[in-house]
Amino acid sequence: MKVLFVHDGPMLCNLDKTVFYGVHYKDEIVERYSFFGDVVSFLMRYKTIPDAEGEKYTKISHPAFKPIEVPNYKSIQSRLKKGEAEKIIEKAVAEHDIILLRLPSANGVIAQRYARKYNKPVFVEVVACVFDALWNYDWRGKLMAHYKMWKYKQHIKDSKHVLYVTRDFLQSRYPTTGKSIGCSDVILKHFDDSILSKRLAKIDNQAEPLIIGTVAAIDVPYKGQADVIKALYLLKQKGKTNYIYKIVGQGKPDLLQKLIDKYKLKDQIEIIGSLPHDKVFDFLDSLSLYIQPSKQEGLPRSVIEALSRACPVLATNIAGNPELVDNEALYKAGDVKALVSMLENPENLPLSKWSANNFAKANLYTADVLNEKRLAFYREFLKDNNIIFK
Incomplete structure (x- = not known):
């Protein structure tokens, strides 16, 4: 056949x-x-x-x-x-x-x-x-x-x-x-309960800066990384700069880099580019918070992979995202001000709760x-x- x-x-x-x-x-x-x-x-x-x-x-x-x-x-x-x-x-x-x-x-x-x-x-x-x-x-x-x-x-x-x-x-x-x-x-890469334990310990000992990441094509506007960049700029205007944003994905970085330069955020944002798939899980483990800021999706693979690493996730309220993460971790797609509000006081985010809930949800996708x-x-x-x- x-x-x-x-x-x-x-x-x-x-x-x-x-x-x-x-x-x-x-x-x-x-x-x-x-x-x-x-x-x-x-x-x-x-x-x-x-x-x-x-x-x-x-x-x-x-x-x-x-x-x-x-x-x-x-x-x-x-x-x-x-x-x-x-x-x-x-x-x-x-x-x-x-x-x-x-x-x-x-x-x-x-x-x-x-x-x-x-x-x-x-x-x-x-x-x-x-x-x-x-x-x-x-x-x-x-x-x-x-x-x-x-x-x-x-x-x-x-x-x-x-x-x-x-x-x-x-x-x-x-x-x-x-x-x-x-x-x-x-x-999904194989995962066990030790991943959740390590993540919860990481959250308990969280030190600044808050390391945020996204895995998605970097030259497709509807993937929404530009919204996170704009949010970090608005936070910087408020005197809040304890954030690092790392962007992984294939494609030309020109448009995102232009935005980073415009807002003078090169010290806070790193465009990593493509990673071999097995390295993506190491990247997710290095994050404090994963963000899926896209305006179009099916059921985003990268979010499910983040769940399997017990990573707290913020996501837009579109497509399959509400099937994956807590309602309080969702925000309206394209609403930069809502994202700023969620990130402004990271100590108030229920990261441990999201981590445990996400890890439990990942078991449905083994x-x-x-x-x-x-x-x-x-x-x-x-x-x-x-x-x-x-």
């Missing part, structure tokens, strides 16, 4: 396009999809990086992995490449036995159309809200947000098997008439629990499509 996984990407690779690196797509994801077949082709656009930069990421080395490149046709300058992309996607769909679509995704929408043409079984994963992504991007996104949301509602409504990464949020916005399950795609749910739904998908389980 040959499996085709379709998303927009990008997939990171070296300049020769012979070595591929994982950020969202790693060996663990390939292994997950290899449940369906011996070949797992990842169809998406590529982004080449120098070998030296590749050291920041984890190489994809799973024997089932096969990359298929699709040209980027989303920008005005590259629109003419859409025809080329359609041919690549149609050929790939025709040559594979099972089609896995991660939505929202322009490539996924095209692949869904050809899957129907060639009568291929389709499994859909819904990982984010297209409306929130577009509405919080820029003015051009706002022009398309309502239409795109309506279109994706149709794509998902008619899908026969849908996996949502949230428990409630995405299901309510993009319901399906087919079978569905809510199951996060997070892959690999064993999620894999059992996911595999049961995979088997149901195969049975419904008369595919013999290997």
